[in-house]
Amino acid sequence: MKLVIVGGVAGGASAAARARRLDEQAEIIVLERGQYVSFANCGLPYHISGVIDKRDSLLISTPENFQENFNIEVRTGHEAVQIDRKQKTLRVQDLSSGRQYNEAYDKLILSQGASPARLDVPGADHPRIFFLRNLPDMDQIIQTIDGGVRSAAVIGAGYIGMEAAEALRLRGLEVTVIEIQEQVLPLFDREMVNDVHLHLAEKGVRVLLGTSVSEFCDADGGMQLRLNGGESLTADLCVLSIGVTPEVAMARSAGLSIGASNGITVDQHQCTSDPDIYAVGDMVEVTDTITSAAVSVPLAGPANRQGRIAADHICGRESAYTTTQGTAIVKVFEMTAATTGASEKVLRRTGIPFEKMHLWHFGHASYYPGTAGMHIKAMMDPSTGRILGAQIVGRDGVDKRIDVLALAVRLGLTAYDLEHLELAYAPPYGSAKDPVNMVGFVGANILRGDVRFWHAEDFPERGSTGTVLDVRTSREYSYGHIEGAVNIPINEVRPRLAELRGLPQPIFIYCLTGIRSYLVYRILIQEGFSEVFNLAGGWKTFESCHRRIEADSSASVMFTQK
């Protein structure tokens, strides 16, 4: 059996190694257009910043290692240009010599990844505009920085954009992030990332939201970026990270089936419409765990597992890939943002009914040092309580809770299940009631009718009739509160029930995070108040939702939120 694999990173490398373990006799050839195989593409920003000191540590494997340990031939600098499906041959170009040749295959695995999207504006070919996709991209950026530059623009505030912005800032550059949407990390719901906006500001990163670039021009060795608002910005270098497109040109011209998301269509064994051709990684279309939609999700974890599954099937195993839920995590300086399953915006767009929760919880016991509050949002099916998705933004312990919630999403667990999870607790690691248990408690309270929530974005519509009731201490109230809110601290609620009965109903209660207001909710409901609502996530989520970071021309920080 002769297996040819196009692409030697992530999915391709995994497939090659797995195929060898299952079939010692197979002839296995990996064709890689670039000069490197199996490099740590997720580590690139961290070598720019200097956090990863040695460039060599990004080279996970080498062609020599593949040959010696796996008896796999890796040809770097060889690009597959055409598939002849009838003859089962691949047309290959040796990029160093220009020579073309045919390589026959019994089975072919495509792992070509996705190409960074480009901007279609004048000057978009400016030599100071870089992608951050592979080692040569990284080398060019580092070389440019080392050549002496002061400022950088990062266009696109997704995962790579955030990592690039952090890296460039840590190198001492003045960094401006330009994002066309009204938030960074557009896959998250907006109220979840407002604290990231603030943190970027704290770190001296300027963020221009709702902003796009209409032209790049030369300016003093660097360049000038014309923005859609008419302003302009100078930058010595620019990192473009506005998304990726599955690299399917060769597959398309070979007549392989391409899906609506522009990824290659594959079955559960990663087999394309041609039974001898498989495809894995960023170039394929997958099924979303929650929406069942066909989507393209460029993530390293699924790519690696798909590579393994393709090799399995080629070697006669029945391994199957199921769905992709989009579990992802990103470090933004000292903060961590993570997501799994469907966001609220995806659920709204696809018309899937949901209830949502907002919680604030410390990463570990609050009395043990080194922790901070994390903001958790979780969506569940309003009838079954099935967890549909979650997002967490915070500092310590975010990665742990998103992984536990990722299992909940994948396994179809309900809020009732989360109540009973027995997770590891000691003060340096968690709480006796873990944040994930708390998601279960809150969700189950909703399902059992023990609480009804109101949401920050419903203000000022909700609250325009009735009463907004702040049950924090008068001191907390004095530091900031919802406009028009009446302050009756929780410990005065029982003595002042008569007064509360006299207030316009319904009553929209809130406290700092939603705990005390829930206690008051339970008092009022049992005292016969029929229309009471508890603010999900309390004042902290309210601020995350409504706080606008104003333009401040005196600082290096400016946010335009239109």
Next chain:
Amino acid sequence: MKLVIVGGVAGGASAAARARRLDEQAEIIVLERGQYVSFANCGLPYHISGVIDKRDSLLISTPENFQENFNIEVRTGHEAVQIDRKQKTLRVQDLSSGRQYNEAYDKLILSQGASPARLDVPGADHPRIFFLRNLPDMDQIIQTIDGGVRSAAVIGAGYIGMEAAEALRLRGLEVTVIEIQEQVLPLFDREMVNDVHLHLAEKGVRVLLGTSVSEFCDADGGMQLRLNGGESLTADLCVLSIGVTPEVAMARSAGLSIGASNGITVDQHQCTSDPDIYAVGDMVEVTDTITSAAVSVPLAGPANRQGRIAADHICGRESAYTTTQGTAIVKVFEMTAATTGASEKVLRRTGIPFEKMHLWHFGHASYYPGTAGMHIKAMMDPSTGRILGAQIVGRDGVDKRIDVLALAVRLGLTAYDLEHLELAYAPPYGSAKDPVNMVGFVGANILRGDVRFWHAEDFPERGSTGTVLDVRTSREYSYGHIEGAVNIPINEVRPRLAELRGLPQPIFIYCLTGIRSYLVYRILIQEGFSEVFNLAGGWKTFESCHRRIEADSSASVMFTQK
């Protein structure tokens, strides 16, 4: 409805608060023998060490707070002494006045916890012997340290013993840990904690294993401990942490059913044999998730959830507690040890069939700084692949993986399920193939017959016939290897197959952690070798299993392993 709760910490406090949220009209009284309610008992060691600076931060709630926010009457310094089940009254003693009185109840919740076990040897009442169970215990220990002491003995190396040893050492004391078993953390399998032994030595903590105390005598203001081996030891103070016993004296004399584990028997709603009396927390008997045995498991997480469930049921809800799996975690200086589900020793004792795996994996991408290898052991059902238990010892990321595996144990997931988990990956947090995925890959390889393991403890029996084959580099081999092993590095295996065929069979392969040896296993099996075995966890697990930390009289570190 009048609800009386005996014990105001963890389960009792949770029950009280939950009952109030469900029943605003109930009369709720909490009787607490000590002077504090709802304090952070898990935080006590960390205030001794000074990591938690302020004593007040251990006071989570106060009687005043219970009154003001929950309308719950808390009586500290009041001890329940007798239950009259017929009259439904509780005999209570006010410890400050000595006065006794009856308190009627409609429903009673017992949350009396467990008492620290005592040593039945001469001198065991020495005033310098302390427990570490509550705030007064902690205060006494701190006062003794502040009075000027140099040395401490910690008797019993379970969770509290380890935390106490760390705390006392961080306060600058010479610390000796005395443990009757041949390992610290006796709930773990021994080979998992040998690295903890080493780490304790690095931190200057002396550990005496297989050692017990036969007598305590006065000596120079401190005391002298006579050890079972005939040696003796002086210490200025001693922390006794040899386990706990459910505090069931009052329940027993009231005729409530007590289980074989000495905990109170309760149904799924935490109801005792008396339908008006509930019990929660360390004093009750629970069902083990894996063995289905009736056991007592003193852990904060279950206690809190049981309190909630008891309150639910009293207030007419059908909430039910299922099983306890013993998920637990402990920090030992810079290391973390965590466990969930059944250990190998429990599986052996109960005769449950299992396959075991040993893996080594970094907490996050190895090229990103700040990570270390973690040692993972997982047990699964050999026919279904169901995960029965796991233990992890390492530094970063241990807590995350044990929580994910805790879900696997609770939900009955198999190794096949773990292969497909989609966990959050970015270099600072994990790997594209997460350690938990790797447990799945290895387990599935066993189930599918793709690998057969041999285990470190099988040496020297295994290897006495056949060949032990070290496939690491000659340099690695030269630093240390299994006695009698032949060294053929992986990259020379294919060219030297003829030589390998000439070696005595079976072949017991190993490398550093089990990855390269698995590749060689696959080569040999497919080349027709019929008897080949891969060493689970490789040289690192072999060392964890066989390395004996020798007595060294010149250092402050001495281990006696008999």
